[in-house]
Amino acid sequence: MELRNLISFIRAAELQSFSKTAEQLGYSQSAVTMQLKQLEEELGIPLFERIGKRVKLTQAGERFLPRALEVLEAVGRAQQVAQEPERPGGRLRIGTCQSLVSGLLPPVMRELSRLSPQAEVTTCTALMPDLLQMLRQNDVDLLLFLDQQLYYPEWVKVAQRPEPIHFVASSASPLAGMESIPLERLLQEPLYLTEKGISYRYAVEQFLAEQGRELRPFWEVGGTDVITRFLLEGEGISLLPEFVVREHLEKGELVVLHPQCPPILMWSQLVYHRNKYVTTLMALFLDLMKQRLQGEEA
Numbered sequence: 001m002e003l004r005n006l007i008s009f010i011r012a013a014e015l016q017s018f019s020k021t022a023e024q025l026g027y028s029q030s031a032v033t034m035q036l037k038q039l040e041e042e043l044g045i046p047l048f049e050r051i052g053k054r055v056k057l058t059q060a061g062e063r064f065l066p067r068a069l070e071v072l073e074a075v076g077r078a079q080q081v082a083q084e085p086e087r088p089g090g091r092l093r094i095g096t097c098q099s100l101v102s103g104l105l106p107p108v109m110r111e112l113s114r115l116s117p118q119a120e121v122t123t124c125t126a127l128m129p130d131l132l133q134m135l136r137q138n139d140v141d142l143l144l145f146l147d148q149q150l151y152y153p154e155w156v157k158v159a160q161r162p163e164p165i166h167f168v169a170s171s172a173s174p175l176a177g178m179e180s181i182p183l184e185r186l187l188q189e190p191l192y193l194t195e196k197g198i199s200y201r202y203a204v205e206q207f208l209a210e211q212g213r214e215l216r217p218f219w220e221v222g223g224t225d226v227i228t229r230f231l232l233e234g235e236g237i238s239l240l241p242e243f244v245v246r247e248h249l250e251k252g253e254l255v256v257l258h259p260q261c262p263p264i265l266m267w268s269q270l271v272y273h274r275n276k277y278v279t280t281l282m283a284l285f286l287d288l289m290k291q292r293l294q295g296e297e298a
Helices: 003-015 018-025 029-043 059-081 098-103 105-115 128-136 199-210 224-232 242-251 280-297
Strands: 048-051 054-057 091-096 120-125 142-147 155-170 237-241 254-256 264-273
Touching (some): 003 029, 003 059, 098 224, 098 242, 105 120, 105 280, 128 142, 128 264, 155 242, 155 280, 199 237, 224 242, 237 242
Parallel strands (some): 091 142
Antiparallel strands (some): 048 054
């Protein structure tokens, strides 16, 4: 049983397409088709149903997939014996959102760079529906996202942590120190908000819609670091995860506002697809990120 045939089988099971499998693995489509045919002949069972341009695992293929993953993991462990375990290399693709890139990832990436300077890491930022699609199509290796608690049967959830979301402003803001700020007064201030569709912004928009009100941002911008800079200069208010502005809150440069609306709580969540082959580099990142989430929560 050739290893390349197993790799092609696992990738085809993830992508449900022989042509995409060939593209990602650098083979011709005919080569992938031949590899999978060889595997089916060797096992004596059909692994895929071919309907038009889409392929789907047969029941036998679904039973075989976990065993194929076990074989690849065993091969990976064997290869590690001849390598420096503290210096894994390779590529890692992380699907995430902008607030987590600036708020949680930097210390983890610094440690990953120290432990694995040969690694090549790419972050892809997008809204949640697009991130989910990326994971299903194997366009990213894992997701680190901020949303309500989500569970899908095809996921392995490594860690999650509750994240308070606050309206924040400069300590010099006229709203600083006020208790139970009326919504009408809050919405009179210039609003600097992340892009429409972000989980925590959507939660506030839903509440306001029930009250017959809406958010009218002065400026929508993807980067939370840009928004934070404006707040520090005394400009307007924003709605941000606490981890984004925690340092400035502790220094007294920014303050949490207290409007007349329910508290907002989202969750940082770290997941990967259950059919994903976990490389040494990916395992290292997952462990570092898990320590970060659990350590800060404690």
